[in-house]
Amino acid sequence: MNGKSILKSAGTAVAAVVTLTIAAPLYADPEAATIDSAQNPTFLKLDTNHDGYISREEASRLRNFGKAFNEADANHDGRLDKDEFMKAQAIYDRMRAKAYIDDSVITAKVKAALVKDPEVKSLEVSVTTDKGNVLLSGFVDSEKQVQRAREIAAAVEGVKSVKSNLVVKS
Numbered sequence: 277m278n279g280k281s282i283l284k285s286a287g288t289a290v291a292a293v294v295t296l297t298i299a300a301p302l303y304a305d306p307e308a309a310t311i312d313s314a315q316n317p318t319f320l321k322l323d324t325n326h327d328g329y330i331s332r333e334e335a336s337r338l339r340n341f342g343k344a345f346n347e348a349d350a351n352h353d354g355r356l357d358k359d360e361f362m363k364a365q366a367i368y369d370r371m372r373a374k375a376y377i378d379d380s381v382i383t384a385k386v387k388a389a390l391v392k393d394p395e396v397k398s399l400e401v402s403v404t405t406d407k408g409n410v411l412l413s414g415f416v417d418s419e420k421q422v423q424r425a426r427e428i429a430a431a432v433e434g435v436k437s438v439k440s441n442l443v444v445k446s
Contacts, residue, residue, distance in 0.1 A: 319361050329355040335364075344368035379405040382434045386410055389432055395424045401442065403429070408436035415445050
């Protein structure tokens with residue numbers, strides 16, 4: 277076998293392993309999936325009365341879980357069975373990922389706006405965003421730059437509030 281044949285065989289083997297790894301869950305025993313969902317440690321921890329359901333009150337121990345709970349409660353009975361809870365977890369994870377991406381976008385927009393502004397030395401200003409709340413930190417030359425940086429950040433779409441920990445160099 278030459279080097280090209282070996283690479284082609286290795287590539288085929290890797291593709292087969294990847295295909296089997298991805299496809300295996302699709303052909304898994306449906307009862308096995310139910311057993312796995314029953315062993316969800318978060319479900320078991322939240323189900324404090326051990327009735328096999330997560331009530332709205334039990335779910336309230338998870339921060340910001342209400343919207344996911346409402347979307348996953350398919351039969352609108354105010355509680356989640358194991359399958360509904362798995363759906364709620366997926367919704368919750370997507371919401372958290374979206375919030376992280378939104379914060380990253382806001383941070384990038386604020387930094388870009390600071391770079392464009394001739395008054396603020398943006399390389400010395402750090403921007404952090406959490407749920408739309410922007411924190412500016414770093415060093416600037418004047419109080420005027422502090423105020424301008426706050427104005428720039430506040431003008432960016434998606435910013436809910438701006439807190440400044442900027443320090444004027446002496």
